[in-house]
Structure formats: structure tokens, C-alpha cells
Amino acid sequence: MQTIGFIGTGVMGGSMAGHLQNAGHPLCLFTRTRAKAQPLLDRGAAWADSPAQLAARCETVFTMVGYPSDVEEVYFGDCGLLTGMRRGALLVDMTTSQPALAERIAAEAERLGGEALDAPVSGGDKGAREATLSIMAGGSRHAYEKALPLLRLMGREIVYHGPAGSGQHCKLCNQIAIAANMVGVCEALAYARRTGLDPERVLRSISGGAAGSWSLANLAPRMLAGDFAPGFYVKHFVKDLGLALEAARTMRLDLPGLSLGERMYRELRDGGEGDSGTQALIKRYA
Amino acid sequence: MQTIGFIGTGVMGGSMAGHLQNAGHPLCLFTRTRAKAQPLLDRGAAWADSPAQLAARCETVFTMVGYPSDVEEVYFGDCGLLTGMRRGALLVDMTTSQPALAERIAAEAERLGGEALDAPVSGGDKGAREATLSIMAGGSRHAYEKALPLLRLMGREIVYHGPAGSGQHCKLCNQIAIAANMVGVCEALAYARRTGLDPERVLRSISGGAAGSWSLANLAPRMLAGDFAPGFYVKHFVKDLGLALEAARTMRLDLPGLSLGERMYRELRDGGEGDSGTQALIKRYA
Numbered sequence A, B: 001m002q003t004i005g006f007i008g009t010g011v012m013g014g015s016m017a018g019h020l021q022n023a024g025h026p027l028c029l030f031t032r033t034r035a036k037a038q039p040l041l042d043r044g045a046a047w048a049d050s051p052a053q054l055a056a057r058c059e060t061v062f063t064m065v066g067y068p069s070d071v072e073e074v075y076f077g078d079c080g081l082l083t084g085m086r087r088g089a090l091l092v093d094m095t096t097s098q099p100a101l102a103e104r105i106a107a108e109a110e111r112l113g114g115e116a117l118d119a120p121v122s123g124g125d126k127g128a129r130e131a132t133l134s135i136m137a138g139g140s141r142h143a144y145e146k147a148l149p150l151l152r153l154m155g156r157e158i159v160y161h162g163p164a165g166s167g168q169h170c171k172l173c174n175q176i177a178i179a180a181n182m183v184g185v186c187e188a189l190a191y192a193r194r195t196g197l198d199p200e201r202v203l204r205s206i207s208g209g210a211a212g213s214w215s216l217a218n219l220a221p222r223m224l225a226g227d228f229a230p231g232f233y234v235k236h237f238v239k240d241l242g243l244a245l246e247a248a249r250t251m252r253l254d255l256p257g258l259s260l261g262e263r264m265y266r267e268l269r270d271g272g273e274g275d276s277g278t279q280a281l282i283k284r285y286a
Helices: A011-022 A036-041 A050-058 A068-076 A097-112 A126-130 A141-151 A166-194 A197-207 A214-218 A221-223 A234-250 A256-273 A278-285 B011-022 B034-043 B051-057 B068-076 B097-112 B124-130 B142-152 B166-194 B199-206 B214-218 B220-225 B234-250 B256-273 B276-283
Strands: A005-007 A027-031 A060-063 A090-093 A113-118 A133-139 A155-160 B002-006 B026-032 B060-063 B090-092 B117-119 B131-141 B154-160
Touching: A005 A011, A005 A050, A011 A027, A011 A036, A011 A060, A011 A126, A027 A050, A027 B090, A036 B034, A036 B234, A060 A068, A060 A141, A068 A090, A068 A097, A068 B034, A090 A097, A090 A141, A097 A113, A097 A133, A097 A166, A097 A234, A113 A141, A113 A166, A113 B034, A126 A133, A133 A141, A133 A166, A133 B199, A141 A155, A155 B199, A166 A197, A166 A214, A166 A221, A166 A234, A166 A256, A166 A278, A166 B166, A166 B199, A166 B234, A166 B256, A197 B131, A197 B154, A197 B166, A214 A221, A221 A278, A234 A256, A234 A278, A234 B166, A256 A278, A256 B090, A256 B166, A256 B256, A278 B034, B002 B011, B002 B051, B011 B026, B011 B034, B011 B060, B026 B034, B026 B051, B060 B068, B068 B090, B068 B097, B090 B097, B090 B142, B097 B117, B097 B131, B097 B234, B117 B142, B117 B166, B124 B131, B131 B166, B142 B154, B166 B199, B166 B214, B166 B220, B166 B234, B166 B276, B199 B220, B214 B220, B220 B276, B234 B256, B234 B276, B256 B276
Parallel strands: A005 A027, A005 A060, A060 A090, A090 A113, A133 A155, B002 B026, B002 B060, B060 B090, B090 B117, B131 B154
Antiparallel strands: A113 A133, B117 B131
């Protein structure tokens, strides 16, 4: 089987690369903090000293890093993937990143005789671990078909959304819906507390109906328990909402709910909650 | 079995009263538009010419009307329930109404030797028809226990939330959570459309994960289909959000998401969409 490159083996990427390895694919890894790749290296994965060196050895490369600036460096840096990329290779960025950057990567990969796909995910660490991620793909249909058998090892709901950047745009839709809903969940709980209601009983009354949501079912109980351990980091959510807001502004699309959510999460991060989970938004209402 | 009074036999109330009748309870009805009571009258229910006359004939009375002003008239009007109320009677208002008004009704009922309960519902016309409503009760524990066997004929998740007004406060929590989420759902779809994504495919990608919600699953498809038939009226939602905002302001609780949602829905109503379903909010982003 072909050797698959994987860059970024953190909480999400580590599990995702593990599924490729479990399916029998030889892996070649690069990650900023080598210790994070150690479990996969111990199980036989090879190591590359830079994205360029990794690209020279693999026909398919996945990346799952942090911020668009990391994506930019991994792809366009001096020792970046695009420097070492083979002709005919496929590069798949699964980071939630800037749609315009995904377009730039795809154009450059094509110029070099290869292909690129943007394929950000939702489903969190649990989805990564259980290979039940939702994967939102953008790029050429050909690149998508080529990546599909490998994506199926990592996710369950895999949807092709159109040309380069479309996967990123879809992921930003996801974040837009979450942000406003998180504001609503927090405000419902804040209102309940202020009126002297028992918030647990309020959740019993409202979770099963038209107010029901994943966040209400999964994050509201953590808010009430004072459990702010990160399922998804505030700092990463701020990044995503900033990308969505930037894209919306570029398109002259007025999204007041997104503006509000982005501002509230940014203030939360700036107040020192960047490493908390997104449920920490409830602290704003304390 | 005791005769039960029911005031307000519209879409919701008609189904709810029907369940009481089906369980064998003789009904006595009053409603502003007599035609709306006709199906129940045809099946043997009695008619009263005013709330006061109805109250004189029933130990338990349910009300399910439109606005707090209607509740005020039905209870405190010249021919209101409290004028004709028997000693020991129980009055149950299931309208979504003002928490402070629920407190006033309970105090006055008690002064007259009876009891009152606020017990607004969620679950819509479907929940009313199928007797699967979520019922949120406030009032004395004694009144709640007394009403419970009858509430069980109309709902599934029935929760006692505390003193008079608590049921209304819980229902407003429900509406607060819905409003912000509706903004998020609309903005996710608006963003998808503007970027040229296929919104149906976007829903496939995001409905099953952390962005998932009742509104995304049930109302987003209607938005995409251009189906604005009312499951829940914009005009009623504006009323509920106004009540929540008023209560929050009284408590000096700053809820920016609620403020935004209330303003957007109010503008939608003022723009002529009062009789549309709440999913018509998407029109704001057209």
C-alpha cells in the first residue's frame, strides 16, 4: 500500500492518522512537537524532517494543524509541502482554515502537476477517535474521488461541496450555527439562574423540544457542573468565527448573530479563557 | 367525573381539551370565536357565556389564549374567571404569558379561597395533537399535584418549577434558546447560499454534529423549500421574546443574544410576516 504523509498529530490528527495506520497504510509523519507523533512512530510510522521531505516520499499527504498561519507555513514555507511535492500527488488539508488560502493551495498544487483538497471536519476528539467525523470536502471532483477511500477511514458523513475552498466554507457554516446557538444556550441558563429556577429542571423541560440542540444536551450540563475542560478550545473557535466573519464581510453579507458571537468569544479569549472549552461562554453571564 | 372548564379552543387548546374529553371528562367551554369550539360542543361539551359563568360551574379550569392582555381579560375582566370562581377551585393558565401576571393571578385566586397554576407548554400543534407536550408548571406544590393527573392527559414531560410564575419563566428560557439558535440557523444558510454552496448538502454535513438542533433539522429544510406556513407564528414569538426581554431588564440581566433575536423578529413582524412561521426569519437574509 502507498505511504501516506500526515502532518499534525495532535488530539485530532493523532487519532485520524491512527485509523490510516490501522488500515495497513505505512505512514510518514511530520509534526512540530515530535513527542506528539511518538505513539504512531512506535507503531512503525516513519519520520520526515520537514514537510518538503515528507512530500517527496508520499503520493497523498494529510495536514491537520492549528491556524491558517500554520497551514500557510506547512504548504508555502521554505521547507513546505509545495516545495517537495511530487507530480500527481494529492494534498488534503483537514485544518479548519481560510477558504481563500484553500483556493491558493489548490491553484499552486495544480500548477505543480498535483492536486489539493480542503477537507475540514467536525465531530471533535470523540469523532476523530471513533472515526465518525463529518468531513466537508472542496476541490476538484477528481481529487475528491481519489481521497474518498482514505477519508472513509476517518469519517462517516463525507460530503463533496464543490471547488477549492468549499469544504472550508461549509465548515464555517457549521461554526456560524454553533456560535449563535451557544449564546442562546448560555442566555437561557443565565435567565433560569437569575429567576431562581433550578437549571437542571429547566433542561429537562426544554431539551426535548424546539429548543433542543447538541449544545444544550452536551454542553449545558457541563456549564452547570462548572466543567470547562476543552472539548473544543475557545481560542480555536475565535479563529474559526474570525474566518467566517472575514469571509462574510468580503461578500458584503451582514450576519449580526455571527458578529455578536465572534465578539463575545473574542472577549472571552482576551479575558484569559482561550484554553477553556467553548462552554466557558457561560462565565460571561455570571 | 368532575366537569372541567376550558377557555381558548384554538389550534393548541382545541387538541388539549379534546384529550380531556376523550378521557371521559365532561367539558364546559368558552372561547371568543364560538365556531372554534364547535367540534367539542358537537361531541357533548357544554357552553358557558362568559369566563365567570364557566368558573361558577367548574372546579378546575384551563385557559389557553393568545396574549397576556387576553389572559388579563379572561381572569380579571368584568366577567372574568376570578369573578365567578368557586372556593377551592383550581385555575390553570397554559398560555405563554407574563410571569408577573401569573403571580398576580395566583395571589388573587388564593385570596378568593382557590388556587392557580401557570403551566405553559412547548411542542406546538403536533405536541398538542399527540399529547406529547412539555408542560412547565409554577404555583403551589399542592396545586401542581392536584393538576397533575389532568396535565398527564395533555403532555409527556411535565416538570414542576416552583412558585407562581416559574412555569412562565421556564417557557421563556425555552424561547430565549430558540431565538438565538434560529438566528444561527438562518445565518449558516445565508452564508452557504452566498458562497455558492448547495445548502441541502451543507445541512447533510452539519446537522448530525455539534451544530445540530431541532430547528436545523425541522425548520432549515422548510426555509430552503420556501415553506413559511406557521408551525409557530412570528407574531406570537415576538410576544414571547418581548416578555423575556422585559423580565430580563427588570432583573438587570444583560442578554445581547435575546436582544438581537427579539429585534430581528420584531422587525420581521413589522415588515408583514407576523402570520408566517418563525422560519420566515431567513427572508431577512435574502
